[in-house]
Amino acid sequence: MTRLPVAPAAVADVAAAVGTDPLTLADLLRVASTPGFDRWQEQIRRTGGCSDPIHLTGTTVTRDRRTGDVLYSYSTADEPGGRLRVACGNRRASRCPSCAWTYAGDTYHLIRAGITGDERKNVPATVRDHPRVFATLTAPSFGPVHNRPASGRCRCAAAHDENDPALGTALDPARYDYAGAVLWNNHAGQLWQRFTIYLRREIAARAGLSQRALADSCRVSFGKVAEFQKRGAIHFHAVVRLDGPGGPDMAPPSWASVELLDDSIRAAAARVAVTVPAAGAQPSRTLTWGTQVDVQPIGALGHEELTEQAVAAYVAKYATKAAETTGTVDRRIGELGELARFDLPAHTRRLIEACWDLDADYPDRLLARWSHMLGFRGHFSTKSRAYSTTLGALRQTRADYRANQERRERGLPDPDDAEGSTLVIAHWTYAGHGHTPGESWLAQSIARDIKTNRDTAREELAGLEATDITGEW
Structure with missing residues (x-):
């Protein structure tokens, strides 16, 4: 994402151009001009563009179990605002589309494994x-409600459109x-x-x-x-x-x-x-x-x-x-x-x-x-x-993958290796949740970018694969 300029025109004009209100835009420009903005973007991208991230403060230290030497240390003191932001994990699309997308994907694989089998999921x-x-x-x-019967007309004599807000509501509320x-x-x-x-x-x-x-x-x-x-x-x-x-x-x-x-x-x-x-x-x-x-x-x-x-x-x-x-x-x-x-x-x-x-x-x-x-x-x-498998097992697989990826990037030994076993000491404290209005606008933009990239990759894969992957998450 390109960093936004700091008000080259009147805030109200820029707000109209990007489709947001002046107060949100002013906060958006503040966030984009704050030192550490790039790292903030990286945090939000790692959450998938979460709408309501959990804020944590704390430290983690990785030591060699045999010698006690510090192999890696991390503190949120160096993060934007002194906080680490992690995904909320809410399953509801109305609360967090990004985390709900992940939950839906896990559910898809859980249900599909029980229908088609999947050796990786022990089915x-x-x-x-x-x-x-x-x-x-x-x-x-x-009680009778407004509907769209095969005959085409509801009991109220109207032919309701499929998006008619009256659908499902009581014909006679007093008797429902x-x-x-x-x-x-x-x-x-x-x-x-x-x-x-x-x-x-x-x-x-x-x-x-x-x-x-x-x-x-x-x-x-x-x-x-x-x-x-x-x-x-x-x-x-x-x-x-x-x-x-x-x-x-x-x-x-x-x-x-x-x-x-x-x-x-x-x-x-x-x-x-x-x-x-x-x-x-x-x-x-x-x-x-x-x-x-x-x-x-x-x-x-x-x-x-x-x-x-x-x-x-x-x-x-x-x-x-x-x-x-x-x-x-x-x-x-x-x-x-x-x-x-x-x-x-x-x-x-x-x-x-x-x-x-x-x-x-x-x-x-x-x-x-x-x-x-x-x-x-x-x-x-x-x-x-x-x-089939469980949602917990699917989440653990994803967490293990990310942990292994980070360990390789940091040059840390495999914790299961007896010769290079490590000890991780961590302390975390809850420090709040959510976004400011400007952060929320940026997080939604990041989430859209991630979804667009995933959709594009899926389409490209569908073009390469001989098998049908329609509906894959």
Whole structure:
């Protein structure tokens, strides 16, 4: 990035030229004129252009374990502002697009490894021959909403455009079950847990086995992600796979098939029910999945309509999103009065208010605490133990790669080498987070540059490779 000149024209004129406000531009010019600006850029580039970096102060010393000699030392005292900036790691694209991009990439590789196999992630390529489906479980109806049916016209008689803000909102807010909607979101995690229990029971029944015998012959593995529909109800997408009893390394039994898995998923979803007892003015409720259960075979078993890469990319896409599709806020709401500060859609506002109204009746459900998520408090991305690798393992691989790279640059010995083992003594202190307005503008520019370079490199690689890498992160 080229260093910006210090106000060769009036600040307001330059601000208009670069598309920012004068105060942000003034701060931007201050940052660009500060000694150590090049090092600041290097720090931000190493975070990937993080929107809200963590600031650390401290020191690290690398010594020879045998002699005690100092091989390398580092202190943030010599850094811009006396701080080291590291990526925030937030998965939400609305909070930090850069870190969310990395999280989505990790999720893509985690999901894809469980579909196609990847020896580097301890999943054999033979999983492509296992029964695998992409299943979607939805919420029931809580009242009619504006939609785009196959007929082309909504019940309100309008033909809504796909970007119409009315989509997903209640046709009659006075009759819409807002309490039921947020309670369903709040218990969605329990519905999923019970679904996984019933799924194994349904598979065992169709195989003519007891549940104990099923565990000795077949394992059910899955990776799932949660997605908010426009109406504010959560639903789940999951890759479900049948393995042998030892996991992906073992072939499933001969009776395991896509058809059996499809039938078992539908039957299990129909059986699941969670009872919410009466509380306050609220009656007892029985929560179930919606009637729309979709199960599609994946790729290599002769069903090529839904490709392996498309499934992994789809799951990764929603791993970085929360309830933003409904227009809600992306952080906790401390008190209901805070809603006055936000320009929220009326439907979303009513869902949030329903969370607060129900909080006193269901104190153990933390509805007010999770009102910004419309009551949902589960994990957006989960997997079974044997599905594939873990996000932690992927992050560790990346960290090890960077550590090895830096060690080579500094001429330090391999810590695993018995003859040249080292000892690292470090002390770090949290010193804040975030950017000033000018720094934020520059960080966004750096993030765009990084993404452009990656996209260009991917396109060039796609032109060189004979294989299709569509959807790769």
